[in-house]
Amino acid sequence: MAKATTPKTATCRRPGCHATLTNPRSVARGIGPTCARKERQDNAARAAGIKPATLVKARELIADGGIIPIRGRRVFRAVSSDGTATYLTAPQACSCAAGLRGKHGCFHRAAATLLAA
Ligand SMILES: [Zn+2]
Numbered sequence: 001m002a003k004a005t006t007p008k009t010a011t012c013r014r015p016g017c018h019a020t021l022t023n024p025r026s027v028a029r030g031i032g033p034t035c036a037r038k039e040r041q042d043n044a045a046r047a048a049g050i051k052p053a054t055l056v057k058a059r060e061l062i063a064d065g066g067i068i069p070i071r072g073r074r075v076f077r078a079v080s081s082d083g084t085a086t087y088l089t090a091p092q093a094c095s096c097a098a099g100l101r102g103k104h105g106c107f108h109r110a111a112a113t114l115l116a117a
């Protein structure tokens, strides 16, 4: 491995990524924009105490486009898994049955937490 005297590129520090960074800002931070966002989301999920299983469902919901922002990045509309109902969701609250009933956050709230990060 050649030692770079002028570090114009760097390797993303997120585990499992290893992408080569070329953007000066990313090089300075040592992480790419996508990974930086994932890292923020990981931190937010950890801070909110979201369980891994809930996190998986939340990420699926986001990937499926089942949750969209309706007010900035604080309030979201989530679609139920069968597509027949929509819920108002924020990191702190959700209008779905589980969200209204549960002490523990539903995965809509988890998804909102990730998106608001
Ligand atoms: Zn990366």
Ligand SMILES: [Zn+2]
Pocket (backbone or CB within 6 Å): 087, 089, 094, 095, 096, 097, 098, 099, 106, 107, 108, 109
């Ligand atoms: Zn919910």
